[in-house]
Amino acid sequence: MHEFDLSSAIVATVNKHAEGRKVTHVTLRIGRLRQVVKDTLEFYLAIVGRDTPCEGATLEIIDVPAVLVCKTCQNEWEIEIPAFICGTCGPGAVEVKTGEEFMVESIEVEDEEDAACTAPR
Amino acid sequence: MHRTKVRVVEDALDANNTIASANRSDFDRSDVTVVNLMSAPGAGKTTLLERGLENLAEEGLRVGVLEGDVQGSFDADRLSVLHIPVVQLNTDNGFGGECHLDANMVRSALPAVPLGELDVLIVENVGNLVCPAEFRIGEDSRIMVCSVTEGEDKPLKYPLMFRACELVVINKVDLLEHLDFDVDRLEANILQVNHHAKVMRVSAKTGEGVDEFRAWLKALPARVAAEAAHDHDHDHEHHDHADHEHATA
Numbered sequence: 001m002h003e004f005d006l007s008s009a010i011v012a013t014v015n016k017h018a019e020g021r022k023v024t025h026v027t028l029r030i031g032r033l034r035q036v037v038k039d040t041l042e043f044y045l046a047i048v049g050r051d052t053p054c055e056g057a058t059l060e061i062i063d064v065p066a067v068l069v070c071k072t073c074q075n076e077w078e079i080e081i082p083a084f085i086c087g088t089c090g091p092g093a094v095e096v097k098t099g100e101e102f103m104v105e106s107i108e109v110e111d112e113e114d115a116a117c118t119a120p121r
Numbered sequence: 122m123h124r125t126k127v128r129v130v131e132d133a134l135d136a137n138n139t140i141a142s143a144n145r146s147d148f149d150r151s152d153v154t155v156v157n158l159m160s161a162p163g164a165g166k167t168t169l170l171e172r173g174l175e176n177l178a179e180e181g182l183r184v185g186v187l188e189g190d191v192q193g194s195f196d197a198d199r200l201s202v203l204h205i206p207v208v209q210l211n212t213d214n215g216f217g218g219e220c221h222l223d224a225n226m227v228r229s230a231l232p233a234v235p236l237g238e239l240d241v242l243i244v245e246n247v248g249n250l251v252c253p254a255e256f257r258i259g260e261d262s263r264i265m266v267c268s269v270t271e272g273e274d275k276p277l278k279y280p281l282m283f284r285a286c287e288l289v290v291i292n293k294v295d296l297l298e299h300l301d302f303d304v305d306r307l308e309a310n311i312l313q314v315n316h317h318a319k320v321m322r323v324s325a326k327t328g329e330g331v332d333e334f335r336a337w338l339k340a341l342p343a344r345v346a347a348e349a350a351h352d353h354d355h356d357h358e359h360h361d362h363a364d365h366e367h368a369t370a
Binding site for chain 1: 312
């Protein structure tokens with residue numbers, strides 16, 4: 001259910017970086033711990049992006065696994081269920097290494113050819 | 122036309138976090154500790170405040186409440202008997218009723234909040250276990266209320282929320298004798314998801330355990346200040362400290 005609000009945040013970030021240019025492709029990097037339902041996010045992005053520079057853009061989501069690290073034994077492991085406990089040392093020194101990302105990684109925009117040719121390189 | 126790839130690498134919630142930082146600066150300037158209070162609908166946030174904030178001013182803690190609701194002022198009305206500053210913030214302005222508070226909504230309500238008269242401001246978020254966990258509002262501490270009528274598995278289903286909070290108040294324990302509910306299992310599930318969480322068992326209705334909540338609240342400003350001072354040292358923002366760092370670098 002949070003996908004609608006997250007979509008609004010993504011569209012705002014994308015359009016800010018698009019600087020008025022039409023956006024054709026958006027790449028997101030989303031950690032498993034964010035509990036984002038991809039189909040729902042895609043559905044809302046299409047709605048929220050309507051009449052903005054990212055209307056019609058294709059979407060790519062890079063899925064980041066939930067990886068924990070135990071600072072006591074330096075063990076690293078991926079979790080599939082929300083159990084933030086080290087099998088050897090217990091929960092005391094467990095930290096999230098990856099899986100909390102919610103990033104706009106890159107966008108692809110259409111440049112006007114004139115601008116592309118005349119802009120200083 | 123030709124297509125250009127633009128590297129962005131920006132947290133999509135940065136815009137919210139920037140406003141949250143501005144809120145935080147305002148709170149710090151007024152020396153107010155801010156609590157973001159969250160729960161599912163009906164877990165008992167308002168009842169906990171009714172019991173937990175009663176006569177706290179006489180015990181030396183000046184508390185105010187910013188009441189977030191989709192619509193209406195039912196909760197704010199209930200708290201009016203406390204004779205403390207209560208400001209209503211409805212989320213239906215222009216967008217059909219948001220299911221959470223974000224930093225900008227809180228910011229819009231701040232002019233009505235008498236920050237100079239408060240030690241602690243409690244922001245009662247909209248009842249929802251999902252979205253409020255995503256949006257920082259400039260708070261110092263996040264707490265949630267989880268009631269024994271909700272199911273022991275909730276921490277495993279909503280880990281984002283349970284991981285975001287430093288205090289989990291298990292409410293409605295007066296109902297336990299009528300329920301087939303394993304409160305130890307709930308607590309174990311909370312700790313499995315968030316080992317650092319403090320867990321309290323409370324009945325906001327009978328008052329059981331509420332004193333522990335009041336004590337936690339009274340101790341909060343000093344603890345937050347101590348943690349901030351500690352972080353401050355680590356940020357090398359003190360001139361002498363910074364010089365020291367440069368000298369040894």
